[in-house]
Structures are given as structure tokens and as C-alpha cells.
Amino acid sequence: MVFLIAFILIVVLLLLLSAVWPPDSPWSPWWKTYKKAGVAAIRLAKITSKDKVYELGSGDAEFLLLVAKETGASCVGVEIDPFRHIIASLRVRINGLGSYITLKKKSFYHEDISSATVVYMYLIPRVLKKITPKLQKELKKETRIISYKYKMDLPLIKEDNIRKLYMYHV
DSSP states (O other), X not given: OHHHHHHHHHHHHHHHHHHHOOTTSSSOOOOOOOHHHHHHHHHHHTOOTTOEEEEESOTXXXXXXXXXXXXXXXXXXXXXXXXXXXXXXXXXHHTTOTTTEEEEOSOGGGSOOTTOSEEEEOOOHHHHHHHHHHHHHHSOTXXXXXEESXXXXXXXXXXXXXXXXXXXXX
């Protein structure tokens, strides 16, 4: 019983720490895209039911759930963390959106994203810099890339300064 309580406390502590993790740390924080920012991202990218939306580092699938509900677009979430992946899978199932959202538990560096029409990311600057060559190599020129909170070294197409959303093409 003591071990179970200790385990639960450790999990809760890790969840709390991940919410306030500094952006320059070696681990990725677990920051959510809140509804207002998600809706603004959908509008900025003009996402429709014809799109295929990838979220790299999809966490608990908050953004993907919003996209699927609001637009009916096909969504793919890529998340390496098994805990976040399990939570996302449960949320997709509970919301009955399994026909719209596919979740993959793997590193997004190893995911083929060439079929994406929209790529959404809420990643720390160091990771955005590291993934930029992959985006340039795999994505079509017209693919819309949305970064939340942090700018990228790509041609900026549009931005929402209020929500800190940046849209790029490769």
C-alpha cells in the first residue's frame, strides 16, 4: 500500500512539474493548447473537413479533439510519452472521435508527415529548430505549419499576436 501511495504521489508530482517546466530544459513540458488558442489556430490555418492535420507532440490530444469536433478534419497525433498517449487514447474514445483521430505512440522524428495539409506544434524552441529540416524535406510547399507560442526559422505567412500563433510554409 505504501508503494502504491508513493507511486501515485510521484505521478502527480511529475504532472505538476511538467506544467511549469522551463522551456530550455532537456525534457518537453506538458503544456496544453487551450480552447481559445485552438479555435484561433483553426481559423488562422482555415482548417476544413478536407484537411489532414498532424499534431507533433500531441500530448492528451486537446487540440486534435477540438479540430475533429469543429471541422471534421482527419487528424493524426504523434506522441512519444506513453502516459500522455494513454490519456489521449481514452479522451478520443470517450468523445467518440476514433474515426477522425489516429494516435501514434512514437517519436515524431520517425513519423512520415508528407500527407499532412496542416502541421500543428506547441513545442519548445530547441525542438522547433531541430524539426525544421524534417518539415522542409517532407512537406509540400502549400502545407500550413502552425507553431503556438514560439517562432520558427521558416517563411512567415500569417500570425495572431494575441494568441501567439504563427503560420508558415516550407
